[in-house]
Amino acid sequence: MSFKRRWSHVSIGADLPLPRHQHLAATSESMLTWTTFSKAIKDARFLRKELVVIIKERKTRLEKEENPTVHDLLSGILLTLDANGKFRTEEDTADQIMGLLIAGHETASVALTFTIKYLAELPHVYRGVFKEIMEIAKAKGPGEMLNWGDIKKMSYTWNVACEAMRLAPPAQMGFKEALSDFTFDGFTIPKGWKACWSVHSTNKDPEYFPNPEQFDPTRFEGNGPAPYTYVPFGGGHRICPGREYARLEILVFIYNLVKKFEWKKLVPNERMTFNPSPSPENGLPICLKPHDTSSTW
Numbered sequence: 001m002s003f004k005r006r007w008s009h010v011s012i013g014a015d016l017p018l019p020r021h022q023h024l025a026a027t028s029e030s031m032l033t034w035t036t037f038s039k040a041i042k043d044a045r046f047l048r049k050e051l052v053v054i055i056k057e058r059k060t061r062l063e064k065e066e067n068p069t070v071h072d073l074l075s076g077i078l079l080t081l082d083a084n085g086k087f088r089t090e091e092d093t094a095d096q097i098m099g100l101l102i103a104g105h106e107t108a109s110v111a112l113t114f115t116i117k118y119l120a121e122l123p124h125v126y127r128g129v130f131k132e133i134m135e136i137a138k139a140k141g142p143g144e145m146l147n148w149g150d151i152k153k154m155s156y157t158w159n160v161a162c163e164a165m166r167l168a169p170p171a172q173m174g175f176k177e178a179l180s181d182f183t184f185d186g187f188t189i190p191k192g193w194k195a196c197w198s199v200h201s202t203n204k205d206p207e208y209f210p211n212p213e214q215f216d217p218t219r220f221e222g223n224g225p226a227p228y229t230y231v232p233f234g235g236g237h238r239i240c241p242g243r244e245y246a247r248l249e250i251l252v253f254i255y256n257l258v259k260k261f262e263w264k265k266l267v268p269n270e271r272m273t274f275n276p277s278p279s280p281e282n283g284l285p286i287c288l289k290p291h292d293t294s295s296t297w
């Protein structure tokens with residue numbers, strides 16, 4: 001097989017099924033300028049309108065059923081009463097679905113992109129992940145799928161993904177409402193004010209993460225970081241409900257990628273942009289090399 005046919009060029013960061021700006025729109029509207037995101041907002045509004053049409057059709061169908069049952073996300077949202085004991089409006093349902101698309105897809109895509117980036121840049125980290133993954137892979141029969149026990153064994157790989165999310169958190173910030181007046185670091189925050197918490201600066205506090213810019217997955221060994229010092233998934237009772245699913249998604253993806261390939265970045269000093277999630281400017285193009293080839297880079 002020729003050198004060229006054995007290698008594939010793929011673009012990881014830009015690999016979203018919807019145009020990237022559609023995923024960004026809901027958060028961008030409140031945080032970023034209208035000029036920068038006017039197209040994103042327009043697209044999001046268009047998507048929301050389309051969703052409302054689909055939701056109306058589904059609602060009509062469900063109303064005609066004698067015993068409607070939940071069989072997917074949309075029927076689940078439509079058949080569940082909200083906090084006020086009422087069924088959701090079509091608009092509210094569309095917002096719920098768009099929220100889930102942004103919360104569940106963009107975030108995991110960013111976490112994977114940066115894990116792949118760091119694995120390309122740090123061969124000793126790649127070797128550690130490869131070793132852990134091949135131990136699991138070698139114990140598997142032909143075609144045997146990963147199971148929960150295998151996922152639990154991928155602790156080093158998860159530490160690597162956690163460290164990637166520490167340095168490049170997919171969600172940059174969030175808002176919390178003060179339930180009572182309080183003083184923090186000399187500033188008084190009155191009850192009812194919205195406080196913006198930053199994942200980025202929390203994750204890089206040198207008091208808890210010495211040499212904060214250095215990639216070091218061993219930070220997560222043992223008991224790992226102290227509570228509320230590492231917050232890519234937020235914290236408290238509104239902590240990300242999708243975090244275990246995200247762990248599964250990230251580990252299964254990395255397992256399958258590392259089992260078959262090593263890779264190198266095609267743009268060595270690719271610039272990172274924030275809009276608002278971190279994103280490699282060129283979409284992190286990489287060159288994949290299968291393990292079973294003797295060709296060199």
Ligand code: HEM
Binds near residue numbers: 236237
């Ligand atoms: C690497 C992947 C992910 C990251 C980094 C992430 C991050 C976050 C963060 C920072 C929050 C705010 C938490 C807070 O306010 O304390 C959040 C909330 C949320 N996430 Fe995730 N998330 C990820 C994956 C997912 C997935 C896969 C889903 C669903 C399938 C999901 C669904 C949600 C939902 C519904 C909320 C709102 C929870 C609430 O307000 O009660 N997330 N996520």
